[in-house]
Amino acid sequence: MKVLELKGVSKSYRLRRFWGRGAELTVLREIDLTLHRNEVLGLVGESGCGKSTLARLALALERPDRGEMRFLGEPFWELPGRRRKSLRPGLQAVFQDPAASLNPRHKIEALITEPLRLQGVPRTEARERAAEMCRLVGLPEEVLSCFPHQLSGGQRQRVALARALIPEPAVVVLDEPTSALDVSVQAQILNLLVDLQKRFGMSYLFISHDLPVVLYLSHRVAVMYLGEIVELGPREVFFSGPLHPYTEALLAAIPGEGRSVKPLRGDPPSLLRRPPGCVFHPRCPEAGALCHREKPPLREISPGHLVACHKR
Amino acid sequence: MEGGPLLRIENLVLGLKGRSYPLVGPVSLAVDRGEIFGLVGESGCGKSLTGLACLGLFPPAVTPLSGRVLIGGDDLLALSENERRFFRGRRVALVFQEPLSALNPVLTVGHQVEEVLRLHRGLSGTAAREETLRLFSEVGLPDPETRLRNYPHELSGGMRQRVMIAMALAGNPDLLVADEPTTALDVTVQAQILALLLELRKRRGLAVLFISHDLTVIREVADRVAVMYAGEIVELAPRESLFAHPSHPYTRALLEAFPRLGVRQLRALPGQVPPPGHWPAGCRFAPRCPEKVPACEKEHPAMKALSAEHAVRCLRR
Numbered sequence: 001m002k003v004l005e006l007k008g009v010s011k012s013y014r015l016r017r018f019w020g021r022g023a024e025l026t027v028l029r030e031i032d033l034t035l036h037r038n039e040v041l042g043l044v045g046e047s048g049c050g051k052s053t054l055a056r057l058a059l060a061l062e063r064p065d066r067g068e069m070r071f072l073g074e075p076f077w078e079l080p081g082r083r084r085k086s087l088r089p090g091l092q093a094v095f096q097d098p099a100a101s102l103n104p105r106h107k108i109e110a111l112i113t114e115p116l117r118l119q120g121v122p123r124t125e126a127r128e129r130a131a132e133m134c135r136l137v138g139l140p141e142e143v144l145s146c147f148p149h150q151l152s153g154g155q156r157q158r159v160a161l162a163r164a165l166i167p168e169p170a171v172v173v174l175d176e177p178t179s180a181l182d183v184s185v186q187a188q189i190l191n192l193l194v195d196l197q198k199r200f201g202m203s204y205l206f207i208s209h210d211l212p213v214v215l216y217l218s219h220r221v222a223v224m225y226l227g228e229i230v231e232l233g234p235r236e237v238f239f240s241g242p243l244h245p246y247t248e249a250l251l252a253a254i255p256g257e258g259r260s261v262k263p264l265r266g267d268p269p270s271l272l273r274r275p276p277g278c279v280f281h282p283r284c285p286e287a288g289a290l291c292h293r294e295k296p297p298l299r300e301i302s303p304g305h306l307v308a309c310h311k312r
Numbered sequence: 313m314e315g316g317p318l319l320r321i322e323n324l325v326l327g328l329k330g331r332s333y334p335l336v337g338p339v340s341l342a343v344d345r346g347e348i349f350g351l352v353g354e355s356g357c358g359k360s361l362t363g364l365a366c367l368g369l370f371p372p373a374v375t376p377l378s379g380r381v382l383i384g385g386d387d388l389l390a391l392s393e394n395e396r397r398f399f400r401g402r403r404v405a406l407v408f409q410e411p412l413s414a415l416n417p418v419l420t421v422g423h424q425v426e427e428v429l430r431l432h433r434g435l436s437g438t439a440a441r442e443e444t445l446r447l448f449s450e451v452g453l454p455d456p457e458t459r460l461r462n463y464p465h466e467l468s469g470g471m472r473q474r475v476m477i478a479m480a481l482a483g484n485p486d487l488l489v490a491d492e493p494t495t496a497l498d499v500t501v502q503a504q505i506l507a508l509l510l511e512l513r514k515r516r517g518l519a520v521l522f523i524s525h526d527l528t529v530i531r532e533v534a535d536r537v538a539v540m541y542a543g544e545i546v547e548l549a550p551r552e553s554l555f556a557h558p559s560h561p562y563t564r565a566l567l568e569a570f571p572r573l574g575v576r577q578l579r580a581l582p583g584q585v586p587p588p589g590h591w592p593a594g595c596r597f598a599p600r601c602p603e604k605v606p607a608c609e610k611e612h613p614a615m616k617a618l619s620a621e622h623a624v625r626c627l628r629r
């Protein structure tokens with residue numbers, strides 16, 4: 001069953017300028033992405049490629065310029081306000097910096113139970129469920145009476161997770177949830193995420209710039225470059241191929257895998273100067289004349305494995 | 313030139329002014345000429361303060377409590393600030409994570425490198441300009457002529473890091489302290505910068521103290537590796553030996569916690585690193601160690617040689 005769908009979604013922002021008309025920055029271009037029930041869908045890409053923008057659209061925090069966002073089969077932005085409001089608790093988020101997403105003046109208990117109180121759950125019941133949540137995410141119950149600054153980064157991320165899970169969402173969007181954490185704490189949180197997902201059967205959209213992390217917990221992975229999905233497939237294809245040249249470069253750039261790194265030339269280009277043809281062609285070792293001219297469609301090259309490349 | 317290692321840190325202990333407990337240390341290590349020495353560990357273990365000490369630099373609240381930092385035959389800690397300044401840039405130079413904060417936003421990057429050349433090598437005018445161009449090509453900046461006139465914000469993160477490296481090389485140092493030089497960069501750009509550092513070592517015989525929290529990056533570049541935990545080095549070994557036979561329980565835990573490609577199960581280490589002032593009296597890793605025995609809580613282990621080059625701080629080895 002499809003729990004969340006982005007269909008032909010595009011998003012642009014108008015940039016402010018000191019003079020003249022601001023340029024239009026197209027961040028996402030015709031994104032098609034489906035998240036199924038009980039699935040972990042990974043999204044990987046380099047800085048500024050539009051991952052967090054996609055997260056905001058998936059969370060219905062922003063409305064796409066074109067295309068449609070469907071949640072639990074319903075076209076979210078077409079629904080009446082009341083219906084939208086009742087659906088929102090089903091969409092939850094965990095962001096990179098828990099310090100920024102937790103109000104520093106509120107105690108952990110208030111932070112974790114806030115989504116419940118918004119739904120009108122009585123205080124004592126909310127407290128019980130918060131204590132239960134703490135146990136599930138591996139926090140001692142005592143933290144309920146602490147303030148966010150009294151906790152470590154890993155503990156704060158557990159609080160953010162408890163708060164996201166307490167309304168029993170269908171979808172949790174995790175945007176770089178472990179990028180600010182140390183390796184040993186990251187491993188704790190990643191394993192916790194895997195356990196919770198198995199236990200509750202909700203769906204994750206897991207976003208990170210770190211391909212090994214994404215591959216660790218995702219069932220399927222989408223690779224994004226300059227606001228477009230260039231590859232989408234089950235986890236296994238990333239170990240067997242064939243892959244988009246950009247995905248190959250990402251894999252080759254992972255250090256410490258015992259083979260020497262082959263650097264990709266150039267920097268990621270700016271969204272303001274989106275190359276014509278294939279977005280990746282200026283850095284692609286295989287680019288030919290067609291790649292300069294024509295945008296390759298995202299084609300299914302084997303069941304469930306899609307690649308946007310003229311040479312695949 | 314003197315024989316022996318280029319840099320030798322002996323029992324360096326750093327503390328906070330007005331506090332009795334140490335922040336870092338005691339740390340001992342030596343970096344040879346042309347060697348890439350990797351210093352790895354989790355946040356707060358003391359990597360950056362150790363790196364800064366190699367230049368005789370200490371943040372305002374931090375002070376050396378004991379130990380020596382020897383460059384050639386000179387102990388930086390025994391010198392005056394004026395004397396230390398002579399070493400900075402000319403013998404040891406620093407590159408760190410966020411080049412944007414190290415570069416002056418209102419001056420062109422060409423101007424800033426020329427300034428360093430004037431300061432350290434007395435170059436000016438055309439000579440400084442030509443040397444800047446040469447350095448820019450050496451660090452692989454595309455189109456160096458144009459770059460001269462760019463302001464820092466006009467460059468990508470990768471290009472800014474190349475400018476920082478060019479600036480660090482301007483004084484012809486023997487040792488580069490590179491503190492998380494690729495942590496803020498995308499993986500594909502990180503790969504380029506790592507390749508550049510390896511290239512510079514080969515071409516110039518430059519030694520690098522390479523600081524990172526990322527074991528995989530260290531594995532890519534370092535000849536020898538020191539693993540730090542709670543202010544001290546717990547394992548020191550040549551790269552091959554460290555990754556083939558990780559011996560300290562913490563090193564093993566770090567390796568097992570790292571999401572490498574294709575790993576199906578991460579083994580998470582429970583708990584967290586104790587902050588300065590709360591280090592246990594025995595082994596600092598004991599509260600989290602899967603192998604601890606009662607003695608570990610009482611006795612602080614010393615570094616013990618497992619082979620000529622591989623040493624570990626663990627009572628059970």
Ligand SMILES: Nc1ncnc2c1ncn2[C@@H]1O[C@H](COP(=O)(O)OP(=O)(O)OP(=O)(O)O)[C@@H](O)[C@H]1O
Nearest residue numbers: 013025027046047048049050051052053054209271
């Ligand atoms: N509200 C906005 N107004 C203008 N530009 C925006 C806005 N939101 C995002 N952008 C631009 O869109 C681009 C993509 O940003 P986004 O945060 O989605 O990338 P990202 O992939 O999450 O990057 P990172 O890995 O750095 O988090 C950036 O160039 C950003 O400046």
Ligand SMILES: Nc1ncnc2c1ncn2[C@@H]1O[C@H](COP(=O)(O)OP(=O)(O)OP(=O)(O)O)[C@@H](O)[C@H]1O
Nearest residue numbers: 335354355356357358359360361362371373525588
């Ligand atoms: N300027 C400072 N003033 C006071 N304490 C400091 C200062 N800089 C660092 N410390 C403390 O000294 C200890 C070592 O810090 P250091 O910055 O060397 O760690 P690190 O290993 O580089 O960590 P990270 O991976 O987060 O960069 C930490 O406990 C830190 O809180």
Ligand code: SF4
Nearest residue numbers: 595598601608626627
């Ligand atoms: S000394 Fe003991 S506690 Fe410390 S690492 Fe070795 S076994 Fe573990």
Ligand SMILES: [Mg+2]
Nearest residue numbers: 051052053175
């Ligand atoms: Mg983002």
Ligand SMILES: [Mg+2]
Nearest residue numbers: 359360361491
């Ligand atoms: Mg540091």
